[in-house]
Amino acid sequence: MILDLKDLKPAEKQYYLQHVVAPRPICFASTIDKEGNVNLSPFSFFNLFSSNPPIVIFSPARRVRDNTTKHTLQNVMEVPEVVINIVTYDMVQQTSLASCEYPKGTNEFIKAGFTEEPATIIRPPMIKESKVKMECRVIEVKPLGREKGAGNLVICDVLKLLIDDSLLDVENKMDQRKIHHVARLGGDWYCKVDESNLFQVAKPNTETGIGVDALPAAIRNSKILSGNNLGQLANVNEMPIIDPAFDDPRLKEIILYFSINPDEMEKELHTYAKKLLDDGKVREAWQVLLAF
Ligand SMILES: Cc1cc2nc3c(=O)[nH]c(=O)nc-3n(C[C@H](O)[C@H](O)[C@H](O)COP(=O)(O)O)c2cc1C
Secondary structure, rough: OOOOOHHHHHHHHHHHHEEEEEEOOEEEEEEEEEOOOEEEEOOOOOOEEEOOOOEEOEEEEEEEOOOOHHHHHHHHHHOEEEEEEEHHHHHHHHHHHHHOOOOOOOOOOHHHOOEOOOOOOOOOEOOOOOEEEEEEEEEEEEEEEOOOOOOOEEEEEEEEEOOOOHHHHOOEEEEEEHOOEEEEEOOOOOOEEOOOOOOOOOOOOOOOOOOHHHOHHHOOOOOOOHHHHHHHOOOOOOOOOOOOOOOOHHHHHHHHHHHOOOOHHHHHHHHHHHHHHHOOHHHOOOOOOOOO
């Protein structure tokens, strides 16, 4: 299917885009109007766009149903300050509740059952229960249109970042496994981040990886190694060479049993290398592949 966005109704555009641009982190925005009434609403059109200057942006959109604007947008135009509370799994149901369309002036801290805590340098309150919060000054509001569904970029300068000590290790470094972020996908779908679904990808650092094009053809065209496997192998800084000290019983076994049939041997070696790569053992996988 190829969709031409100009042929879709606003609700259809929203439907497809929100399913495919996912998962999105959630900014739980606490704002006040010029009378000081507090508002709390979640926004998943949200991300970090710059670390220096420290800029995050979220987008309260015009309602697809009736083209009205959100109270949060009205508030930041009146008082350009916002606390962005990061949403974690233990808060997700109350966060969803706070997204109900309560009348203007309703304090969703009370409706959703969260506790207000004074921010350190701005007027809107923080959520006591949230483990990460950002006190921000709104530096610009940029409307993206006047039609139903049009977003309004609320560009925020992060002034203070408050992190609960329970998320830090002894050296004050973040422990990603402890945060348990939740993120929004399409429709009613959310996902949560925890140790069962976190994984690491070795970052190509200052030295560049050799690239898939530099892999030997037999590896590059393997019917067994996946795209992820090729990405791992091609992330080495230079083409590895055979290490005579590499001593692996399974490799020995494969050579012993399959050397009379090169096609079968290549298949076995690639299958074993794939297993090693899937276990994160790139150096070992290279040694297995170099044995052919
Ligand atoms: C997890 C979640 C994410 C949401 N993300 C957005 C968003 O990015 N933009 C938006 O306009 N509305 C979003 N909504 C809907 C608003 O939270 C909802 O319209 C809310 O009533 C706005 O409140 P307000 O009028 O008090 O600002 C989201 C709702 C939920 C539950």
